[in-house]
Amino acid sequence: MSAESTTTLQDDQHKARYLADLARVAPNSAPAWLRQMRAEALTQFRGAALPHTRIEEWRQTNIAPIIETPYESVLEPAPHGLRRADIAPLLYNEEGWTELVFVDGHFDEALSSRGPLPEGAHAGGLREAWHGAEAKIIRPHLGKYLQERNAYTALNSAFLLDGAFVHLPKNAAPGKPVHLLFLMSRHDHPAAAHPRSLIVLEPGSEAQVLVTFAAMDGGADYLNNAVEEIVLGNNARLTYVRVVEEQVQGHLLATTEVHQGRDSRMYSFAATLSGQIVRNQICVELAEENGESVVDGLYLNDGKRLVDNMLSVHHSQPQGTSRISCRGILDGESKSVFLGKVCVHPNAQKTDSRQLNKNLLLSDHASVETKPQLEIYADDVKCTHGATVGAPPQEVLFYFRSRGISEEAARGMLTCGFAGEVIEEIPIEAVRARLHRYVFEKYAPAKVR
Amino acid sequence: MLEVKQLAASVNGNAILKGIDLQVNEGEVHAIMGPNGSGKSTLAQVLAGHEAYEVDPSSRVNFLGADLLELPAEERARAGLFLAFQYPVEIPGVTNAHFLRAAMNEIRVSRGMEELDAMDFEDLLREKMELINIDPGFAKRFVNFGFSGGEKKRNEILQLAVMEPRLAILDETDSGLDIDALRIVSDGVNKLRTPTRAFILVTHYQRLLSYIVPDFVHVLYKGRIVKSGGKDLALELEERGYDWLKEDAAELVEA
Numbered sequence: 001m002s003a004e005s006t007t008t009l010q011d012d013q014h015k016a017r018y019l020a021d022l023a024r025v026a027p028n029s030a031p032a033w034l035r036q037m038r039a040e041a042l043t044q045f046r047g048a049a050l051p052h053t054r055i056e057e058w059r060q061t062n063i064a065p066i067i068e069t070p071y072e073s074v075l076e077p078a079p080h081g082l083r084r085a086d087i088a089p090l091l092y093n094e095e096g097w098t099e100l101v102f103v104d105g106h107f108d109e110a111l112s113s114r115g116p117l118p119e120g121a122h123a124g125g126l127r128e129a130w131h132g133a134e135a136k137i138i139r140p141h142l143g144k145y146l147q148e149r150n151a152y153t154a155l156n157s158a159f160l161l162d163g164a165f166v167h168l169p170k171n172a173a174p175g176k177p178v179h180l181l182f183l184m185s186r187h188d189h190p191a192a193a194h195p196r197s198l199i200v201l202e203p204g205s206e207a208q209v210l211v212t213f214a215a216m217d218g219g220a221d222y223l224n225n226a227v228e229e230i231v232l233g234n235n236a237r238l239t240y241v242r243v244v245e246e247q248v249q250g251h252l253l254a255t256t257e258v259h260q261g262r263d264s265r266m267y268s269f270a271a272t273l274s275g276q277i278v279r280n281q282i283c284v285e286l287a288e289e290n291g292e293s294v295v296d297g298l299y300l301n302d303g304k305r306l307v308d309n310m311l312s313v314h315h316s317q318p319q320g321t322s323r324i325s326c327r328g329i330l331d332g333e334s335k336s337v338f339l340g341k342v343c344v345h346p347n348a349q350k351t352d353s354r355q356l357n358k359n360l361l362l363s364d365h366a367s368v369e370t371k372p373q374l375e376i377y378a379d380d381v382k383c384t385h386g387a388t389v390g391a392p393p394q395e396v397l398f399y400f401r402s403r404g405i406s407e408e409a410a411r412g413m414l415t416c417g418f419a420g421e422v423i424e425e426i427p428i429e430a431v432r433a434r435l436h437r438y439v440f441e442k443y444a445p446a447k448v449r
Numbered sequence: 450m451l452e453v454k455q456l457a458a459s460v461n462g463n464a465i466l467k468g469i470d471l472q473v474n475e476g477e478v479h480a481i482m483g484p485n486g487s488g489k490s491t492l493a494q495v496l497a498g499h500e501a502y503e504v505d506p507s508s509r510v511n512f513l514g515a516d517l518l519e520l521p522a523e524e525r526a527r528a529g530l531f532l533a534f535q536y537p538v539e540i541p542g543v544t545n546a547h548f549l550r551a552a553m554n555e556i557r558v559s560r561g562m563e564e565l566d567a568m569d570f571e572d573l574l575r576e577k578m579e580l581i582n583i584d585p586g587f588a589k590r591f592v593n594f595g596f597s598g599g600e601k602k603r604n605e606i607l608q609l610a611v612m613e614p615r616l617a618i619l620d621e622t623d624s625g626l627d628i629d630a631l632r633i634v635s636d637g638v639n640k641l642r643t644p645t646r647a648f649i650l651v652t653h654y655q656r657l658l659s660y661i662v663p664d665f666v667h668v669l670y671k672g673r674i675v676k677s678g679g680k681d682l683a684l685e686l687e688e689r690g691y692d693w694l695k696e697d698a699a700e701l702v703e704a
């Protein structure tokens with residue numbers, strides 16, 4: 001009884017902190033429809049329980065360290081003093097790319113760089129867009145697709161002050177990626193940002209979007225509470241890659257909702273490289289016929305970190321294809337959670353869905369909870385799932401050693417190979433190279449790189 | 450270069466090698482034959498340093514002046530011992546080129562030599578692939594992954610060619626090779642024969658030994674070498690099988 005009541009008290013304190021910050025939001029800083037949306041989200045947040053291990057979808061994901069911390073939400077772009085050189089390691093600097101930087105959730109034009117975009121295409125800050133002509137594009141989509149409604153997604157909407165907006169008109173195809181870098185600046189006190197993105201691909205358009213969640217090193221604990229909404233019109237194509245490079249003192253709760261039209265195709269990849277508590281929640285709805293979605297991922301877990309991937313695909317209409325494939329490398333005393341949820345609605349005949357979660361266990365003290373969840377209400381469907389957890393087999397290690405390669409180097413090479421296989425699938429060369437490099441530097445002794 | 454004295458080994462308490470004596474000198478080729486399950490692969494694995502086998506403490510193996518049984522597997526390889534596996538394992542995610550470069554550099558560094566840079570290694574690998582007649586595309590493929598049985602065997606010989614060991618043990622490298630591949634592999638091995646490099650060929654077939662002519666042939670039976678002879682012994686075995694030796698061996702065991 002006492003456990004329950006203390007958490008509730010703590011929950012109330014945690015919520016009170018956000019409510020106090022919300023009360024400071026300047027009332028007339030947005031169009032009326034948006035203020036209305038925020039107000040509804042605020043009501044929702046007040047009424048919602050914080051995610052807790054008592055709730056099925058969070059059963060394995062204990063975010064108590066987040067709930068115990070009094071974060072101050074960043075309402076205004078603070079003077080951070082950052083220059084491009086300071087964030088260079090997080091940028092790609094590739095020819096033709098558009099790289100937009102958001103500090104504590106707020107768009108920063110000075111840190112951003114722009115490549116050419118097709119006529120009518122838009123990539124920039126959400127706030128400047130909703131004040132301008134883009135408002136009519138934003139309004140029908142923003143906040144319309146959130147299936148996952150928990151206290152934190154509501155909080156994100158209640159704090160909807162800025163964010164990223166990418167829009168491609170019909171049949172536009174920039175050919176070069178748009179990189180959204182959500183950067184947490186250094187704070188003296190625990191701080192929270194609530195980054196938001198809206199990505200709208202009109203019918204027939206084609207985009208590559210790369211999202212990085214990162215922070216400047218040092219400073220106090222922080223929370224990145226992100227929500228992304230992605231809309232693919234009929235026959236649109238999207239490559240979406242998320243790279244999580246949070247600091248050791250940082251947590252990320254990221255919810256992405258993807259709404260796919262007829263004949264649309266998405267390839268997505270979520271790479272979690274670092275961060276203390278990271279939850280990647282990606283929910284895809286194949287809302288029209290013949291949609292195709294790939295939800296791939298890689299998580300590198302170690303220390304006492306917690307990484308949770310909750311990936312779901314709703315097949316609402318016939319002939320949808322989904323592939324969920326996620327790999328994890330588990331070291332130290334880390335905990336990983338994988339939930340692959342596929343829901344095939346009654347109308348979604350000829351659904352073809354596969355999911356696979358493979359884990360490489362490098363430490364006996366690391367653990368993973370992996371679970372498929374299939375809800376199938378149609379009869380003519382093909383759904384498979386599988387999961388593996390294993391250490392490198394002795395016979396394989398012996399093979400390396402018989403060639404003069406030390407066991408340590410062998411483990412490193414095998415680990416890089418395990419990760420490398422999924423990294424190779426990413427269709428953006430610069431991202432592949434970056435991830436390969438990261439993995440090699442983390443796991444492979446220098447002499448065998 | 451290799452001196453094996455009374456080598457005995459067991460696995461889970463079951464004795465498999467029961468006192469093997471074998472002397473291999475520089476430049477020699479030894480063939481080891483014998484019925485299935487007689488311990489040929491076990492001998493090869495024990496020499497290569499596989500830890501699943503428990504080696505009797507009274508066993509002695511000297512390799513190029515070192516106490517071989519004291520060395521972990523990787524150091525045996527660095528000292529110049531090579532085993533071509535009867536069943537090479539598949540290593541998804543690691544390319545042949547990366548694997549071989551790592552192996553080669555570990556060995557070079559252990560010998561106080563400089564690491565080969567990627568360019569020099571590529572040249573060397575291309576040259577060795579030509580020698581074994583392997584499609585250059587195999588450099589980029591994962592080690593043995595999805596290879597056919599014969600391709601795996603050829604890949605073992607490629608590794609041998611790259612690593613340039615002093616003593617190479619080939620465990621049934623000829624099994625599963627088609628006639629052309631057998632000739633290519635044998636030619637490769639013959640090209641690698643030097644006055645200072647020795648080979649131990651484990652095989653069931655006299656055919657291999659007509660391509661790679663051995664100096665000695667040994668018959669292993671129930672964990673013992675029950676007969677040794679010149680290359681003609683292989684022909685005799687081909688003709689007569691092992692039964693006549695089994696009778697001799699029975700006497701040997703009783704004695």
Ligand SMILES: Nc1ncnc2c1ncn2[C@@H]1O[C@H](COP(=O)(O)OP(=O)(O)OP(=O)(O)O)[C@@H](O)[C@H]1O
Pocket residue numbers: 460465483484485486487488489490491492501535
């Ligand atoms: N790791 C092991 N665990 C249990 N038994 C083993 C192991 N390794 C070998 N043995 C047993 O030892 C015996 C010798 O096996 P080995 O593989 O050395 O035979 P071989 O002469 O190479 O046979 P083949 O000609 O069929 O390759 C066999 O009875 C085998 O089952």
Ligand SMILES: [Mg+2]
Pocket residue numbers: 489490491535620621
């Ligand atoms: Mg054998």
